[in-house]
Amino acid sequence: MHIVKQLMAIPGVIAAGEFAYRGDRFSYEGALTDEFARMASILCRANTLSVNMESEIFDSFAENCGCRPVQGWIVHGANVTVCAVGNYFAFIENREELLNDVMTIMRAKVGDIQDDLLANLYARLGGDTKEALY
Amino acid sequence: MDLQKMMDLPGAMAAFTYTDKGDLQSHVLREGTELTPQVLDLLTHSCVANLAIACMEARGWEMVTGQGGFQPLKGFSVVGLEWSVVVSGNCGVVVKNRDADYEATFTALQAA
Amino acid sequence: MSLRKILVLDGVTAVCRFRDDGVIMEAEGMLPPELMDRLAKFAQWYRRMVSSNTDLLSLFSQMRGWSPSQGWIVQGVGMTVCSVGNTVCLVDNAQGSLNQIMQALGEAAHE
Numbered sequence: 001m002h003i004v005k006q007l008m009a010i011p012g013v014i015a016a017g018e019f020a021y022r023g024d025r026f027s028y029e030g031a032l033t034d035e036f037a038r039m040a041s042i043l044c045r046a047n048t049l050s051v052n053m054e055s056e057i058f059d060s061f062a063e064n065c066g067c068r069p070v071q072g073w074i075v076h077g078a079n080v081t082v083c084a085v086g087n088y089f090a091f092i093e094n095r096e097e098l099l100n101d102v103m104t105i106m107r108a109k110v111g112d113i114q115d116d117l118l119a120n121l122y123a124r125l126g127g128d129t130k131e132a133l134y
Numbered sequence: 135m136d137l138q139k140m141m142d143l144p145g146a147m148a149a150f151t152y153t154d155k156g157d158l159q160s161h162v163l164r165e166g167t168e169l170t171p172q173v174l175d176l177l178t179h180s181c182v183a184n185l186a187i188a189c190m191e192a193r194g195w196e197m198v199t200g201q202g203g204f205q206p207l208k209g210f211s212v213v214g215l216e217w218s219v220v221v222s223g224n225c226g227v228v229v230k231n232r233d234a235d236y237e238a239t240f241t242a243l244q245a246a
Numbered sequence: 247m248s249l250r251k252i253l254v255l256d257g258v259t260a261v262c263r264f265r266d267d268g269v270i271m272e273a274e275g276m277l278p279p280e281l282m283d284r285l286a287k288f289a290q291w292y293r294r295m296v297s298s299n300t301d302l303l304s305l306f307s308q309m310r311g312w313s314p315s316q317g318w319i320v321q322g323v324g325m326t327v328c329s330v331g332n333t334v335c336l337v338d339n340a341q342g343s344l345n346q347i348m349q350a351l352g353e354a355a356h357e
Contacts, residue, residue, distance in 0.1 A: 036199055039305055043191050046298035050187060051212045053291035054180040060284065062173045067214030071231075074211035075188045076222070076240050077204035085213065099237050103213075107231075112215065187299075194306030 003109040004029050007090050010105075012098045014080065014091040019044045030091070043082075044089045047073050069115045071107065074099070086110040135225050135246045137162040143242055145233030147217060151225045152178035159224075169228060177228070181221040184210050209240050249274045252335060252350050257342020259325075261335035262286050263354070277336070285327070289334035292318055317351065319344065331355025 001009075007016040008029045017028025019041035026041035048070075055070045072085035081092050081099055085106035092098055140149035141162055148169050150161035156179035163169055185207065192204035209222035219228050220236060222243035229239060252261045253274045260275030264286040273282045293315075300315040317330035326337045328344065330351035337347055 036201075039195070039198070042298075042301050042305055043195070046191070046295075046302055047184075047187070049291075049294045049298050050184065053295055054184075054212070055214060056287070056291065058173060058176055058180075061176065062168065062170065065168050065173060066216035067212070067219075069215055070212060071215060072213040073184075074209075074213070074220075074236065075192070075204075076207070076209040076211070077192055078206055078208060079203035097237065099240075100235060103234075103236055107213075190306075191302065194302065198306055198308075 003088055003106065006105060006109065007102060010098070010101065012093040012095040013102065014093060015040075016088070016090040017041075018087050019089060020087065032091070040082075040089060040091070044084050044087075047075070048084060048087075069113050071110075071113050072103075074103070086113050135160075137225075140225070140227050140242060140246070143227055143229065143239050144235045145217075145229035145231070146227050147230060148174060148228040149226070150174050150178060152182065154182070154224070156180075156182035174228075177219055178226070180212075181210065181219065181226055184212070185221065208244060211236060211240075249333070249354065252333070252347070252354060255342070255347055255350060257338045257340070258347060259336045259338055260285070261333065262289075263333045264290055265332070266290070271332075275336070285334060285336070289327075289329050290332075292320075293329065293332070317348065317355075319348070 004016045007013050015028055015030025015032045017026055017037060019026045026037055028037040032040065051070050051073050055067045058065060059068045074081060074083045079094050081094055083090050083102060088106060088110060090102055092102055135151050137149040137160060140146060147164045147167045148161060151159045153159055158171060158175040158178045161171060161174050188210050189207050192207055196202055196204055209220065211218050211220045217228055217230050218234055219226055220239040222240060225243055225246060227239055249261045249263060249272055252258055260277040262273035262282055262285060263271045265271055268287040268290040270282060270286045296315045296318045300312040304312045319326060319328040324339055326339055328335060328337060328348060330348060333351050333355045
């Protein structure tokens with residue numbers, strides 16, 4: 001079963017989807033409008049870039065310390081949590097055991113993210129990873 | 135903040151506190167870990183940055199969409215290949231992914 | 247603009263132009279190759295991060311003028327790192343004029 005469909009089948013998952021590197025391509029299911037999903041895509045890209053940068057810096061000072069390649073991140077809000085693994089994201093309610101379940105499913109379905117961030121972020125939705133951004 | 139108690143969390147490799155600016159204040163390391171105080175200090179600075187960015191995102195999202203539920207932020211986590219760092223407020227824990235219990239870790243950090 | 251024209255500006259100790267994958271295209275200045283590599287990689291990541299931040303600011307503020315981002319400056323107590331586009335340089339604060347350097351970087355980046 002596709003990861004997004006599997007996540008959406010779980011009570012408490014508000015929305016789930018995929019995002020691409022520039023935030024310009026995305027797909028989603030759940031309680032988001034197209035515009036909100038686009039915004040979520042841009043947010044996810046920003047956080048993913050940040051944590052990847054930080055892990056590269058750590059790695060340059062403490063090689064093989066286990067943080068690279070970064071797999072994802074979690075923003076734990078008051079009642080809602082956003083989690084991202086690879087180029088998949090999910091908005092979930094803060095229900096008991098839900099975060100652990102969602103993270104387990106996402107990590108298992110996405111698999112280990114390898115080192116090439118751009119290739120990974122484009123992998124599912126297509127795009128030229130060699131294309132210059134500027 | 136009882137860092138030793140934090141080390142009882144599943145998979146805990148290090149527990150630490152930091153200032154608002156990100157300077158490492160106190161820490162406990164599991165014996166045998168490759169983590170050092172210097173690496174933890176880098177980590178705490180990035181945690182402060184990530185929390186600040188996440189706070190900005192939460193604020194902006196609620197402002198633009200009208201959807202609530204994100205603020206006040208309770209924490210942030212970076213999921214690495216083998217370990218994750220989980221932070222809330224001014225304290226955090228590094229946990230091994232295979233044993234990680236994100237919920238319990240967030241709960242314990244907020245209760246401390 | 248050759249990077250030498252930036253290197254001769256007061257305060258600039260090293261300058262480099264990097265590709266989008268962090269590989270150095272050209273470099274000038276008294277920085278060991280390993281440190282120049284680190285500088286380029288750091289600048290490339292920082293550029294992406296800043297671009298993300300300006301995208302977010304645009305999104306939330308609905309203001310024009312944030313995106314696309316042009317560059318960034320990190321000012322230390324004695325040294326500053328500044329970048330425009332795909333060019334980055336190290337500046338000695340005591341001797342450099344940031345305004346002049348950022349302008350020169352901007353011209354170099356648009357070539």
